[in-house]
Amino acid sequence: MNEELNQESHSGRQVIWRLLSYLKFFKKKTLIAFIVLLTATGADVLGPIVMKIFIDDYLTPRFFPVRPLMLLAAAFIGLYAVSALFNYYQVISFQRIALNIVQMIRVEVFSKVQHLGLRFFDQTPGGSLVSRITNDTETIKDLYVTVLSTIVNSTVMMIGIFTGMFFLDMRLAFICLLLMPFLLVLMWVYRKLSSKIYRVTRVKLSQLNAKLNESLQGMSMIQAMRQEKRLRNEFGHINSEHKMALLQSVRLNSLMLRSAVYSVYLIGLMMILSFFGIQSFDHVVKIGVLYAFINYLDRFFDPINQIMQQLTIFQQAMVSAERVFGLLDDHRTAPVQEGNLNAAVREGRIEFKDVTFSYDGQTDVLKHISFTANPGETVALVGHTGSGKSSIINLLMRFYPIERGGIYIDGEPLTAFSDQELRRRIGLVLQDSFMFVGNVADNIRLSHHQITDEQVKAAAEFVQADQFINKLPHQYHEPVGERGATFSSGQRQLLSFARTMAQNPKILVLDEATASVDTETEEAIQEALSKMRRGRTTIAIAHRLSTIQDADQILVLHRGEIVERGTHQELLKKGGLYYKMYQLQHGKTGDKVSSAH
Structure with missing residues (x-):
């Protein structure tokens, strides 16, 4: 187990680039999906600006011309309609790409296993291989389905939000920008802590599969030799270790994903309210700008929360990818033909x-x-x-x-x-x-x-x-x-x-x-x-x-x-090891064997 826990043949950056390299087989579909995603994100970012215009230019001065208001309402509804429709399409697109990639990886892993030498299988439990081909590749699928699209969506959303903030008030935007280092440190700490936990979780799941496979393959012997209790205890011990690893991840997620991020959000909210409060002593505060900033702050931390939550899946996918790529890069392959010879078996010597x-x-x-x-x-x-x-x-x-x-x-x-x-x-x-x-x-x-x-x-x-x-x-x-x-x-x-x-x-x-x-x-x-x-x-x-x-x-x-x-007769005449084996198989006693000499 320790060897599997310590086996990190790929750095995190190499694993990410290798995972992303599969997208090259779906360049056109991926490009279209990203364009749709950017369009949906842009529609989301423009929504608060339309609402700010309505509040400051029409609601606050109580000026309600029908035609401009109808255009604003149509723009607001249109933006959200575009956002909903395009978000639906991009989710379907990324799902389809992800399923195709996982299908490729599974076939690639299965093909690799077919060409591994018996030396590899002598040292690797069958259940562990099943876990890599099924569970680990399924976890990798989540990377493409949810993590990739969420991170891109959230990153574009945050860039758009900061663009909107700078458009509304440059000073306040710089104040909000001060929160980014805290969030980046938070993500880095979470990734470091969670990677160790998820590696243990995947290894324990692999061991569970190995023990289950062993039990199913040898069920007749287990029942005949009354080994049910021993196998149940061994399975329960591994299952308990797997549960403890999962509980550690739950504790970490509860601390880092919700509490810590929400604390940073409260600090940002207090900074914005303090800024407008101090500004109100000397200037009139525009309600529309205040609404837009608070709305942007909510929208800013929504993608942050999503990214933090996706880091859980991201870490699991990274660990699973390390295990899958470790299998794909295993050098213990079956011996193959060397050179360009066209040798043929003709006589059989x-x-x-x-x-x-x-x-x-x-x-x-x-x-x-x-x-x-x-x-x-x-x-x-x-x-x-x-x-x-x-x-x-x-x-x-x-x-x-x-x-x-x-x-x-x-x-x-x-x-x-x-x-x-x-x-x-x-x-x-x-x-x-x-x-x-x-x-x-x-x-x-x-x-x-x-x-x-x-x-x-x-x-x-x-x-x-x-x-x-x-x-x-x-x-x-x-x-x-x-x-x-x-x-x-x-x-x-x-x-x-x-x-x-x-x-x-x-x-x-x-x-x-x-x-x-x-x-x-x-x-x-x-x-x-x-x-x-x-x-x-x-x-x-x-x-x-x-x-x-x-x-x-x-x-x-x-x-x-x-x-x-x-030959048989020659070896019997020698009276050596073969003679002893032959005599024993034909019911001779040890004394008779000795006397036969």
Whole structure:
């Protein structure tokens, strides 16, 4: 949390300019909206001057000519009509521009997230990302909708009011101008104090979303392990901290927005009344001028109050923008193709040459890994949990950058291939099969529209998934809910097999592909796997050693190193770590293992 609180990669001025830079995509609409806003503000400023003319020139001397009074009344009503109509139009215009900009930012953030590397997701809770994409961008929207138009409107209004004041009485206008330094200091102090509070508020809201996301994703485990009370207490603690941060902002707003501004207003009112009171000793005071000045003072502090109130939204938007831009500028992106090479996977020969890798930059999870998988061969990776099997897969799939050593496919470095070529030629089947919302055919085809319905069915038949698909009420059009919750783990795995085969990959990567399949289904899948591996280079992770006995090469990993390699029979003859693992999986006791040596 402290890292997120202290993360301010952008100064306030840079954030503002970056937010305003999105207006360049709507130059014409923004210009029209500002012109309309200026017109509405000008109509508001001229209203008191028309009223001053009526009071001093007609009401005070009791002179009521019909035609001039009708013109004044028409001008007064016309000005307010123009103000109301144009204010309505400018609000709609700024709302439309704001919604378009927020739509752009959300798409930009979502697109950025799609290209971030797994290293980023390893270190960032999913709920926090959801908060940035939804809550923070929604707060940024308020900046364009209310803050921008209010500040411009209020600034133009204050300039117009001072212009009117100088037109009426220059001395009094200078006196009122003395109030500005106090108001500017007030705004500066408020902005400094509120920025810290709102940063805590946004971080706590992000943590609430993260905790909520974690609870919803793991609800079955929470209920099974009776963790409801613990999760409720943790959520309540974060919620309480969020509430305290909000209460701090309420206290600050109550003190700075109303009380302090109203005190300055009273000082200004006393200055104007004192000025006219002293002037009345020697000169006749014009009631119209007095009315206009008091009216202007009210109108002057109305935009001041609006600006101060909008500073709340402004500060929240600034903090949210810092968080969003921090995400957009995050450098932990997924590795991409380097250079202008048009490398293609043709045979599927894989080479690892002295690869060493660390997730955190401190502890190596892979140490000097070297092996070769020739075209059409099956290389199996075995070892205890944490030995580095999945890390080898992650590097081969280019989920993480290769820091030391090299990985080559058909003699070309992995960095020479485009993402499209790698994802098209390398088929990945994970232990936990992820299903997308849609239907069965969509989950096999994914977004590859070139795959026909016939190819979808052929892929399903190839892995024998058609046996359960054809029994579904809607068969290939059967709806698939979130994460495929209505299907069994075995059915989801069969669909992921079909999804992989529909791509017709040259290289096959199996990460515990049969771990979630029941014994009856496994027999059918083993036959499908045998067909899938034919003519393809296969890298397979397996805990059940019986599933990889026919592998051309078995690599035994221990603490990130390859400690043994060979075929199933060769490794059994060595009597090493693989032999012990095999004996344990087949129900042998520790004594029998020892005696077997």
